[in-house]
Amino acid sequence: MRLVVQLLVMVFYPLLVHLLIKLDLSRLAVTGLVITSSIYVLLVINVQRRTGAHPGWIALYLFLTAVGSWSLYAGNVYALFFPAVIINLVLGAAFASTLRPHKVPVVEWFARLEYDGNPPPPRLARFARNATWAWAVYYSGFALLALLLAVTAPLEVWSLVVNVLHYVFALTLLFVQYIYRSLRLPEYGVRMPWHMLRDLARVSWTGRDKSLGAGVGPFSK
DSSP states (O other): HHHHHHHHHHHHHHHHHHHHHHOHHHHHHHHHHHHHHHHHHHHHHHHHHHHHHHHHHHHHHHHHHHHHHHHHHHHGGEEEEEEHHHHHHHHHHHHTTTTTTOOOOOHHHHHHHHGTOOOOHHHHHHHHHHHHHHHHHHHHHHHHHHHHHHSSSSSHHIIIIIIIIHHHHHHHHHHHHHHHHHHHHGGGGOOOHHHHHHHHSSSSSSOOOTTTTTTTTBBOO
């Protein structure tokens, strides 16, 4: 249930921020950033205690809470620019870090869900590694784009790209990944994002599932 709530927040929070900016309620959007970041600090602390998730996420949301509070005090909306740059850089680095030797690439981690936690066949493993590279480049590139727009574009244009189109692009890339895999590697069956969600629902996130390493996902420490 907690995972569902977090996914809903991830989907609707950016849309809400964009709507507030369109309605010229940017300071309310900053307030939402402070509240949301504070909630995530508590959630990540709880997850970190149970699963050993990387504590850097706690520092990230503490920083966003502090920046948002400063922005409210100073009467500006600069805090709104930080999440898109920082979180996308972190995600890009996180994907790239799993490409190091003796690490499991993120996309391969999800592929292992299909094989009861065992390594996938070599061709599928190579595809997963290349797909992980693609996601690392995407998130890193989008962080730079968000920074460029924050400096050069009107607030509404920045928000449209960062809070709306970003998720359209990411969903498109996700579907392209699964369609490409299904066409190029048909021997491993047709897969779509909802199959991944089904597999994720079966995984124990309590830390007891050792078949996937730490059992807490590809970004665990």
